[in-house]
Amino acid sequence: MDPREKLADLAKERGTSLASLSRMLSRNPTYLQQYITKGSPKKLEEEDRGILAQFFGVEESELGGPKDKSYERRDDDKWVEAPRLEVDASAGPGAADAQDRVFDAFRFSKRWLTEQGLEGAKLSAIRVVGDSMEPLLREGDEVLVDRRDQPFRDGVHVVRLDESLLVKRVASKGGGRFSLLSQNLAYPPIDVSADEFAIIGRVVWKSGRV
Secondary structure, eight states, X not given: OOHHHHHHHHHHHHTOOHHHHHHHTTSOTTHHHHHHHHOOSSSOOHHHHHHHHHXXXXXXXXXXXXXXXXXXXXXXXXXXXXXXXXXXXXXXXXXXXXXXXXXXXXXXXXXXXXXXXXXTOOEEEEEEESSTTTTTSOTTOEEEEEOOOXXXXXXXXXXXXXXXEEEEEEEEEETTEEEEEXXXXXXXXXXXEGGGEEEEEEEEEEEOOO
């Protein structure tokens, strides 16, 4: 497969925009779009190609690199990488949504994901800001969000409300009504209808300093 087609397919499978991948390379947001659609540059620079190969867990040769400089998998088929996004989910009054910008990734073993019931999950990590979910989630924690389309069940979710991203416990009240609940009792519940907010994904794991 042509390296440009391969890169486009990998980005689509991961659900990552070409602009965010370009920023990960410290390039202009249109860098990879121009590479794929206009053939400029003619080939990726070695450093860029290596970063992308490592991010997607593929051999460098699949992205146009020579066989003798292929990215070594090191049993990468046993691991899944969840991109870390430069997006904040507010545990407070609300954080403005932003374009997904990938700057790093968490790596999880497929075995661990299976043990957690997350096999096949569509995962990404974002940072928590604010204190409304304390003590469950504290400012600076990063949460792993499963963005698969799946039947709703009560739990902690990242939601979009009025162009802001929030992390809240979402509970169904029936009749198409929901409550967005904080762990910190200083914050009152937010009652919304199904058409007033959108669930981005379910929070399935968190990281944070002790």
